[in-house]
Amino acid sequence: MNTPIIDNFNHIISVIKEVFAFYKLPPKPIQTIVVTKNQPIENIIPLLEDGHRLFGENKVQEAYEKWPQLKERYSDIELHLIGPLQSNKVKKALDLFDAIQVIDRESVIDTLTKHSDLIKPHHQFFIQVNIGNEPQKSGVLVSDFPELLTYAKNHAIKISGLMCIPPQDQDPVNYFMMMQSLCRQNGNLKLSAGMSSDYKQAILCGADYIRIGSAIFL
Numbered sequence: 001m002n003t004p005i006i007d008n009f010n011h012i013i014s015v016i017k018e019v020f021a022f023y024k025l026p027p028k029p030i031q032t033i034v035v036t037k038n039q040p041i042e043n044i045i046p047l048l049e050d051g052h053r054l055f056g057e058n059k060v061q062e063a064y065e066k067w068p069q070l071k072e073r074y075s076d077i078e079l080h081l082i083g084p085l086q087s088n089k090v091k092k093a094l095d096l097f098d099a100i101q102v103i104d105r106e107s108v109i110d111t112l113t114k115h116s117d118l119i120k121p122h123h124q125f126f127i128q129v130n131i132g133n134e135p136q137k138s139g140v141l142v143s144d145f146p147e148l149l150t151y152a153k154n155h156a157i158k159i160s161g162l163m164c165i166p167p168q169d170q171d172p173v174n175y176f177m178m179m180q181s182l183c184r185q186n187g188n189l190k191l192s193a194g195m196s197s198d199y200k201q202a203i204l205c206g207a208d209y210i211r212i213g214s215a216i217f218l
């Protein structure tokens, strides 16, 4: 079954391969998170039927309207929360999501600790870094990041990666490079960076996870 959605997804995968070949990058797996915010289930099913299992949602509530039924029908789905998380939604998020990419303050870590009985071995946690230090954006400020990482460690929340959304209308490369060095300086954390408009640059800067929405759902 080849729908435009599958074609678009396959196109992204082939572009990733081309980037690796053209720049002679050492091979490594790139995890493509298909971002399904605002997408109805009918648009998600073709991807699941095609075997894709890695998805991202922005809102806990919206995710609950779609993913419990999909997780029942398809095994091994890995769902990442990539939008802002309020402390009062942490418990629900732990129940549905396999990864939370948006930890950006101590209170969220406190709440995770409070519900540590819900944390399963497969759960992954990422710190979101406000890499452009933009006042209106979520993510921990770069200057506050080391302290937050230590705070997570001290509270037995294992951080496996860092996530960022660079400032719009600017060349993202410098921001991606800063994220890459933060990852390397802190024990080779995974990097979640790159969206439809800038995933190629993100891959060149060492992204492990890219998050693609509009380029797939056009």
Ligand SMILES: *Cc1c(COP(=O)(O)O)cnc(C)c1O
Residues within 6 Å of the ligand: 035, 037, 058, 082, 083, 165, 195, 196, 197, 211, 212, 213, 214, 215
């Ligand atoms: C919507 C969204 C994406 C996907 O963006 P596109 O430009 O549609 O590919 C990635 N990351 C986050 C945090 C998002 O909110």
